[in-house]
Amino acid sequence: xxxxxxxxxxxxxxxxxxxxxxxxxxxxxxxxxxxxxxxxxxxxxxxxxxxxxxxxxxxxxxxxxxxxxxxxx
Ligand SMILES: [Zn+2]
Numbered sequence: 124x125x126x127x128x129x130x131x132x133x134x135x136x137x138x139x140x141x142x143x144x145x146x147x148x149x150x151x152x153x154x155x156x157x158x159x160x161x162x163x164x165x166x167x168x169x170x171x172x173x174x175x176x177x178x179x180x181x182x183x184x185x186x187x188x189x190x191x192x193x194x195x196x
Pocket of ligand 1: 127128129130131132182183184185186187
């Protein structure tokens, strides 16, 4: 978990997030003419091949880059 040293924020940060791995992929279209489609990903519980990566750049509230990480597993 992350915490801003300057304002104590532990809720919201600006950074980079990436998730990738094997998934079931559905195409969801609102109408039959396929003009409004989006992707839906379903990740199975047994998926051990799913990787997530988070990189915190700065605090959302005070813009500080002095962020500490705690309770690291
Ligand atoms: Zn802050």
